[in-house]
Amino acid sequence: MGPYRGGGARTGFKILPLILFGLYGIYYYFSNQETVPVTGRSQLVDISRDQEAALGLQSYRQILQQENVVTTGQNAESVQEIGRRISAVTDSTGFKWEYNLIESPQVNAFCLPGGKVAVYSGILPVAKNANGLAVIMGHEIAHAIARHGAERMAHQKLVEIGTMAAGVAVSDMDPAQQRAVMGALGVGAQYGLLLPFSREHESEADYMGLIYVAKACFDPTEAPKLWERMGQASGGRGPAQFMSTHPSHETRIRQFEKWMPEALKLKAEKCGS
Ligand SMILES: [Zn+2]
Numbered sequence: 231m232g233p234y235r236g237g238g239a240r241t242g243f244k245i246l247p248l249i250l251f252g253l254y255g256i257y258y259y260f261s262n263q264e265t266v267p268v269t270g271r272s273q274l275v276d277i278s279r280d281q282e283a284a285l286g287l288q289s290y291r292q293i294l295q296q297e298n299v300v301t302t303g304q305n306a307e308s309v310q311e312i313g314r315r316i317s318a319v320t321d322s323t324g325f326k327w328e329y330n331l332i333e334s335p336q337v338n339a340f341c342l343p344g345g346k347v348a349v350y351s352g353i354l355p356v357a358k359n360a361n362g363l364a365v366i367m368g369h370e371i372a373h374a375i376a377r378h379g380a381e382r383m384a385h386q387k388l389v390e391i392g393t394m395a396a397g398v399a400v401s402d403m404d405p406a407q408q409r410a411v412m413g414a415l416g417v418g419a420q421y422g423l424l425l426p427f428s429r430e431h432e433s434e435a436d437y438m439g440l441i442y443v444a445k446a447c448f449d450p451t452e453a454p455k456l457w458e459r460m461g462q463a464s465g466g467r468g469p470a471q472f473m474s475t476h477p478s479h480e481t482r483i484r485q486f487e488k489w490m491p492e493a494l495k496l497k498a499e500k501c502g503s
Pocket residue numbers: 369373431432435476
């Protein structure tokens with residue numbers, strides 16, 4: 231035994247709160263599991279589909295109010311028609327679909343929870359044709375069907391629980407040590423949980439989107455070409471908004487090659503050759 235409170239032996243680290251928060255975290259994690267359609271992946275989601283759809287609807291109305299919605303013409307009709315064809319092959323009970331074209335130079339598109347789709351006219355030259363637009367809309371619709379937004383919210387909550395636990399556990403340590411531990415945990419949460427999941431979500435939306443495109447009788451081989459064009463569109467003048475949260479298009483194109491046989495087979499079964 232060393233001298234009482236001798237040397238650097240006293241760290242002031244409290245283990246009990248960490249165990250209690252840890253148990254709560256595990257309970258929270260396992261009592262809020264859902265299954266993603268198409269891929270069958272288990273996910274952490276802690277709000278109901280209705281709550282999620284209400285949030286989606288509210289943001290959608292706000293956005294449409296501020297933007298210039300195009301209601302007539304060939305492009306607006308294409309957005310409607312492609313949207314209807316894609317959504318018809320999804321597993322989306324409770325969704326109230328809407329598809330709108332927004333006049334804007336932004337290279338962007340999204341689908342909010344509950345099936346609220348928007349396509350910005352700035353993305354149309356990159357989409358180039360109906361198949362390209364189907365790939366974009368399929369990807370965005372997949373994000374909503376897979377409830378990626380709600381899953382991201384649940385992950386942030388998990389990180390908050392962890393941060394609170396760590397905050398209590400280190401509360402007797404000296405301030406510099408506390409800052410070091412908390413800083414390291416923040417970085418760990420970002421790179422160990424939040425970023426890997428955001429990449430996982432992108433790949434999952436690519437895969438589900440490709441399956442939807444094929445089932446809706448569009449040409450899935452347009453997917454790698456579309457992302458090639460998207461990569462070029464974002465080159466030079468910084469990443470386009472649509473690309474900023476998305477992984478490198480090389481990775482993406484490799485994955486499409488892997489999934490393509492399945493997509494082509496589905497298309498042949500459903501739509502003939
Ligand atoms: Zn995405």
